[in-house]
Amino acid sequence: DAKTTQPPSMDCAEGRAANLPCNHSTISGNEYVYWYRQIHSQGPQYIIHGLKNNETNEMASLIITEDRKSSTLILPHATLRDTAVYYCIVRPEGGSQGNLIFGKGTKLSVKP
C-alpha cells in the first residue's frame, strides 16, 4: 500500500503557484520522497525527489518539513500544460526493492 496521503483534487489559476501537499508520517530514515506526474493518457513523468533538504530543478521545488512527515511540491508559475495527476511516493534507498508504489495522487486542474 502507498505510504502517502494526498488530496484527491486541487485547482490553480494559470500563472499562479501551485502548492501540492503530501503527508508521509510513517516515512523511514532511508526513504526518499519522489514526485511524478501523469498527463492524460501518457506514462508518469519524473518531477523531483529529495531526502531531507529542499530541492529545486527546472520543473519544480520540493519542500520537506524538518520532521520529514510531510512535503509540498511547488510549481512556481502553473500553466495549462501542468494539468495532470501528481503522485507523491516514498521510495527506500538500499536493499533489493526498487519499484515505486503509487497512490491515487492529486488531480491538479490549472484554469485560465
Add this chain to the structure above:
Amino acid sequence: DTGVSQNPRHKITKRGQNVTFRCDPISEHNRLYWYRQTLGQGPEFLTYFQNEAQLEKSRLLSDRFSAERPKGSFSTLEIQRTEQGDSAMYLCASSLDRGRIYFGPGTRLTVL
C-alpha cells in the same frame, strides 16, 4: 536518449485470446519494470527485472501473465486467455540500478 518505447500503443482483443506486449527500455538501463493502471487508479507494480533475471513479482501477476527479458534488453509481457478485467493500461519503465525510473507511454488493452 530515445526514452522507453512500448508496442503496440493500443490493442483490442476478444476475451480468451492471448496478447503480447513489447517494451524497449533506455539502452543502458539494467532494470525494467512492468506496471498496470486501471481507470482512476495509480499505476500498480507487476514485476521487475535486473538484467535478464526476474527479481520480484506482485501477487497481481496471476498465472495467466508471464514476462520475459531474455537477453537483458527488451521485455515482453504476455497475457493468456484474456478476461475483461485485464482491460487496463500496461506501463513499462526502466532505470539504471536504483536510479530514477523512466516510464514509457503505455499499451492500452481493451478486452471485449
